[in-house]
Amino acid sequence: MIPAKMISANTISAKTISAKLIAAKMPSEITRSKFAPRFYLFVAGILFFASAINSFAADASVQVQLEVKKAGPRAVEDLTQRGILRDYRLAWTSMAQAFEFNTFDPLEGPFSGEAKRWLRQTVTSQQQSGLSRRYTNQNHHVDAVFYSPEGDVIELHDTAQYHLQILDGSKSIDDQDVTVRYVVLMTPGADRWTIRQLQAVPQF
Amino acid sequence: MLRRFKIFALIYFAATWAGLCSAQDLRVPGSASAGAETTVSTTGSGKATFYLVGPGASRKSDVTLGEDIHLSAQDMQTAGRYLAILCADTCHSSAFYVSAGKPASLSFIVHPSRVPVALNDAVSGVAFPFDQYRNLVLTPVNVNFQLTAKDTSLFSRAVRTQNGIAWFRTTSGKSAGPVRITASLDDLTAQRALQQVASDPCNLRITGQRTKIGILVQTEPVHDCAGNVLPDGTIVTFTATGQDGKDTVDAPIKQGIARAQMDSAGATTISAASGVVMGNEIRVGAQP
Amino acid sequence: MKYAVPIILVAVTVGLMVLGLFVTTQAGVPVGVTKGSALHTAKATTPQQAIDNLLLDVQRRNWDRAFAAVSSSSGITEQAFIQDWTGSDGSLRSFSSLEGYESRPLHATNDEAQMRVHLNFSTPVGPLEDVRDIHFIREGDVWKAVWPKVQVASVPAEVIPVTFLRWDLVTGSAGDEWGARNIDAPHVRIISMNAVDSGSGAVVMGEVTNEDTVPAFVTVNATLVDGNGNPIDEESSFDKISHILLPKQVSPYRIDFPNLHLKNVKSVRMDEKATLVPASADPVIGVMNQRIETDPQGKSVLHGDLLNQGGQTVNIPHVIASFYDSNGKVVWVSDGYVDRALLPKSSQPFAVEIPKNLSSEVHSFHVVVNQYSLNKS
Numbered sequence: 001m002i003p004a005k006m007i008s009a010n011t012i013s014a015k016t017i018s019a020k021l022i023a024a025k026m027p028s029e030i031t032r033s034k035f036a037p038r039f040y041l042f043v044a045g046i047l048f049f050a051s052a053i054n055s056f057a058a059d060a061s062v063q064v065q066l067e068v069k070k071a072g073p074r075a076v077e078d079l080t081q082r083g084i085l086r087d088y089r090l091a092w093t094s095m096a097q098a099f100e101f102n103t104f105d106p107l108e109g110p111f112s113g114e115a116k117r118w119l120r121q122t123v124t125s126q127q128q129s130g131l132s133r134r135y136t137n138q139n140h141h142v143d144a145v146f147y148s149p150e151g152d153v154i155e156l157h158d159t160a161q162y163h164l165q166i167l168d169g170s171k172s173i174d175d176q177d178v179t180v181r182y183v184v185l186m187t188p189g190a191d192r193w194t195i196r197q198l199q200a201v202p203q204f
Numbered sequence: 205m206l207r208r209f210k211i212f213a214l215i216y217f218a219a220t221w222a223g224l225c226s227a228q229d230l231r232v233p234g235s236a237s238a239g240a241e242t243t244v245s246t247t248g249s250g251k252a253t254f255y256l257v258g259p260g261a262s263r264k265s266d267v268t269l270g271e272d273i274h275l276s277a278q279d280m281q282t283a284g285r286y287l288a289i290l291c292a293d294t295c296h297s298s299a300f301y302v303s304a305g306k307p308a309s310l311s312f313i314v315h316p317s318r319v320p321v322a323l324n325d326a327v328s329g330v331a332f333p334f335d336q337y338r339n340l341v342l343t344p345v346n347v348n349f350q351l352t353a354k355d356t357s358l359f360s361r362a363v364r365t366q367n368g369i370a371w372f373r374t375t376s377g378k379s380a381g382p383v384r385i386t387a388s389l390d391d392l393t394a395q396r397a398l399q400q401v402a403s404d405p406c407n408l409r410i411t412g413q414r415t416k417i418g419i420l421v422q423t424e425p426v427h428d429c430a431g432n433v434l435p436d437g438t439i440v441t442f443t444a445t446g447q448d449g450k451d452t453v454d455a456p457i458k459q460g461i462a463r464a465q466m467d468s469a470g471a472t473t474i475s476a477a478s479g480v481v482m483g484n485e486i487r488v489g490a491q492p
Numbered sequence: 493m494k495y496a497v498p499i500i501l502v503a504v505t506v507g508l509m510v511l512g513l514f515v516t517t518q519a520g521v522p523v524g525v526t527k528g529s530a531l532h533t534a535k536a537t538t539p540q541q542a543i544d545n546l547l548l549d550v551q552r553r554n555w556d557r558a559f560a561a562v563s564s565s566s567g568i569t570e571q572a573f574i575q576d577w578t579g580s581d582g583s584l585r586s587f588s589s590l591e592g593y594e595s596r597p598l599h600a601t602n603d604e605a606q607m608r609v610h611l612n613f614s615t616p617v618g619p620l621e622d623v624r625d626i627h628f629i630r631e632g633d634v635w636k637a638v639w640p641k642v643q644v645a646s647v648p649a650e651v652i653p654v655t656f657l658r659w660d661l662v663t664g665s666a667g668d669e670w671g672a673r674n675i676d677a678p679h680v681r682i683i684s685m686n687a688v689d690s691g692s693g694a695v696v697m698g699e700v701t702n703e704d705t706v707p708a709f710v711t712v713n714a715t716l717v718d719g720n721g722n723p724i725d726e727e728s729s730f731d732k733i734s735h736i737l738l739p740k741q742v743s744p745y746r747i748d749f750p751n752l753h754l755k756n757v758k759s760v761r762m763d764e765k766a767t768l769v770p771a772s773a774d775p776v777i778g779v780m781n782q783r784i785e786t787d788p789q790g791k792s793v794l795h796g797d798l799l800n801q802g803g804q805t806v807n808i809p810h811v812i813a814s815f816y817d818s819n820g821k822v823v824w825v826s827d828g829y830v831d832r833a834l835l836p837k838s839s840q841p842f843a844v845e846i847p848k849n850l851s852s853e854v855h856s857f858h859v860v861v862n863q864y865s866l867n868k869s
Contacts, residue, residue, distance in 0.1 A: 466778070479741075
């Protein structure tokens, strides 16, 4: 008969050995099981925050202020004002994307008529010449100066300040802050206002 | 210390002077018109790369410094801000504007396409002058607006454009029918058509008589208050109320008159309505 | 011991199944309301079994067996019986199937019985209910249904000139010249709006008119807005409106907001959209003999007959009724589909229900007919 003391000692040591073996076998599992919830939460939080920052940055890079007091003969309705603000900002964001990456897709929704034509032409010629443009830190101070009696066309005067960088391939050939004045015509489409004419002028 | 400073300053100015001697520069036109050729002059010597970046234009070419760079009409079609960039050792840029040429077409928007007669400020139009490259002409010009119905002038006004826009607003005419609206600028003309239609029915009157199969009810010729006959297809709702219940028929006007056959056998009260306008009521006795 | 309980359970289950399959009840004893999940019995020895057999065969489209459950004294042919169930002329019934039913006996003797059956059809426009009272007689030891003779509209052959106006829409082939392709959308106007709480949620209803001289395809949407100006929910009228409005035509509309109540709603934003659409003023449909009655189930119902005064078949008529109080305010809008086609120069009955709590408020009503014809472009 083995003394109880010896049995208990063996059992303890056996348990200890087996625990060590388990630890040796699955250290990663043990580590993961110990840290997983917090670790993944942390990673998820970082990713979420990064995307939030990124989207904020994308939206925040185009600032638009719209004044409609001077518009006539028709008064600009609240909903229209909100729509124009939203769609004008989207148009400039899309244009910046189109010119930076030399792609036509962003131009499809926010532009129509002549504006769409010359923007597409610009992208085509950029593709051929290997140039691209980067518009950043855009700030648009927009005044509505005409709103037609039927509400189907609005003319805006945009004093736009932005940073414009011209690139030849990956080499920057021009890089400056500019203030440019634009005469803009917008017309209502199926579900948004589109820019029909976008013409830079030396003064209004 | 002072000696070191002097040596440094000497080296600095020498380098700057050397740079200036070989530096490129470019001079852009003060103003340019869309579709007109122009040149950009350059100074310096050697080879450089010239870039023209503007609305619809993105051009890159090798040039010789000191020679003028020719900008073709095609490069300058779209009005807007152009950036001329010259790169040799460093890049220099200069901006200039291309403005719209003289008017070559008129875009003309008229509302509405159908309008009831004699309605205040019901008709409006907006005209935009464009040059041959579809640039908005912002220089003030005079646009003449005219409304004509059956060779009779209903409205005529000359308006000077402001910010590239001329517009008008007027009351619709008294007679139903087609109206021609013209916007003209020198020898440029844009025409639109507008249909003046009868307004709401006025004095909607009905008559009814009993027939073998019920009651035939019809309207008198349906006019608006200006005497214009309502167009065919306009719905008149006849309602007959009797002991058996109520009958309603939505009957379209044909050649100015709407008719309906009601089934009612007993004494019946019949009324008519078109849109929100009510007509008279008649009472028809029971079938003998 | 440990197998005893499962064995007992299985035995009891089998026993109950056998009882359910083979034990019959005596005639004249009400068996209560049964739903459409009964089993087909070999011999219908009770009115309940007879109706179960009949409707199960109808569900399975086993027409020969279904017609075998109909008494020969009905005087109806099998063809007419089938057509009564399957519909014809592109009617709504011809696109429907019997989903289920509930039946209850009204009265019964040893030799005859009257059963009331609620038939639930699934259709392309949603569930449709039909209530029928079916008479049964005992022939020998089998119960059979006496099927009513189907009244088929007798439409004499004739030539009917169509002189009503028709509108076609030409979209034009001009390029993108700005302002050149200017045809305005039809001008429609909402002439009344009333928002109420009903049993199932908030309801916005009223009337809209086409003020223009051309036909319009109209939809009406409503947005419920809270006290802070934020939208709570937005819904559309869907099919509770006559979408195609001819000039000066008025249609009721009803917009349902399920599970929402007006206590949180500060205002309602209405949005009516109209587009140009080809249309025809033909056929003219008269709504005859309109009257409000209480039906055998105690419900307040607006009955009437639709009379097709034109020469074109209306495959699926849809009735929309607006009910007004004594001040002329719209207090309810009901709608219902007629599952039989409306042949030229013929009529079909319709019925739409009025909610019980509103029937006392109703002072007058107006019915419009929406129509769908298969051969219309």
